[in-house]
Amino acid sequence: MPLPRTSAVAVLLAATVLAAVTGCAAEEPAAGPGASAPGGAADCAPGALPTRTAGTLAVGTDKPAYEPWFSEDRPENGKGFESAVAYAVAAKLGYPKEKVSWVVTPFGKATAPGPKEFDVDINQVSISAERRQAVDFSSGYYDVRQAVIALKSSKAASAHSLADLRGVKLGAQVGTTSLEAITGTIRPTVQPAVFDSNDLAKAALRNGQVEALVVDLPTAFYITGAEVTEAQVVGQLAGAGGGEQFGLVLDKGSRLTGCVSAAVDALRADGTLAALEKEWLSDAVAAPVLP
Structure with a gap:
């Protein structure tokens, strides 16, 4: 994983995330899978988001953390699709691997109403209107096939x-x-x-x-x-998912939701999500897309 950004790279990241947030706010459909409370430009300063602990991004997931979403029941190792996605999102937000902490969070607790012990949660949670009454979701990071x-x-x-x-x-x-x-x-x-x-x-x-x-x-x-x-x-x-998507879970009304959605959107646009899906959900587990 990358070392902490230099000031020049931080400026570039801020511009990238700002552009993504602006585009997301302009185009997001009211009932779509993206954020319900987009953050403002100032909130998305790389590495300086209003997280639970300043300078650190806390990521929740369940235990055990199953293959192929994670590897060896160790979310922190960066292996497995969702571990890799979590670190890619964190990097977009200005948090290198050493600034990411993991919080054990049962699936039911992650999607229940009330304050969370994480900043974002990643655990194969499908975006739904019912769940969005209790929590925020980022834009979808995985289209279920x-x-x-x-x-x-x-x-x-x-x-x-x-x-x-x-x-x-x-x-x-x-x-x-x-x-x-x-x-x-x-x-x-x-x-x-x-x-x-x-x-x-x-x-x-x-x-x-x-x-x-x-x-x-x-x-x-x-x-x-x-x-x-x-x-x-x-x-x-290919193309037989029925519209279901997984999204990162955040507190209802979280100030991070828009920034996280912008990061996910940027990773989808630059091909990172597709590459990680191929690496961990196709090649690594011998589950190729059938032509």
Whole structure:
């Protein structure tokens, strides 16, 4: 991670973040995923935001911190998608790695009403209107994709493209974006199986009623890592996320929200978020986007 900025770099960072905040304030839709209380230009001075502890950015996440969002249950090591994103956002805000501290925060506590022990929290939290009644969200840093999972012993496990999946017996939960992805993106020649719950779908995968399931990628990682360990993630579906995004969580009405959103927007615009997603959610876990 970079050493503390020189004054010249700090001036450049201030100009960059100011431009991003100005653009965000001008273009953000009222019901969009960005900040509900954008910070002013003066609030975004690099390394001098009104954080809980001056000069330090406190980042919350749950424990254990699961792969591939984090690595080795050590958010502070900079490995894993969300750890890397947190440090990239911090750097944009003027906080190098040594100025970032981590706070253990259970998922439910992070999104509950009331004061927080962190400045920002990152823990696969989906932006929703209901949650925004209790907390602020940054702009979305991750667009949730759909994914295919199959038993390692199945022929579906060796699929490398959508074409390879068209003759496969697929399954998904009823009324979900996952089912829409099967019919609209994969378009199989075999009628897909539809289940009332993911638990029923997982049982069908285990007993061979279906060859593969389509679920969102975070669920796919959890199923294959903790529930059906004899299964693997085959790949991701491009552009089949249904609009769900993860955002950083902040106190309701936080003075940091606009600055954090501006930093996320800048990381999306310069390709950093896409590069980190490829590194940690595609290449590192062998979950390629299926062409």
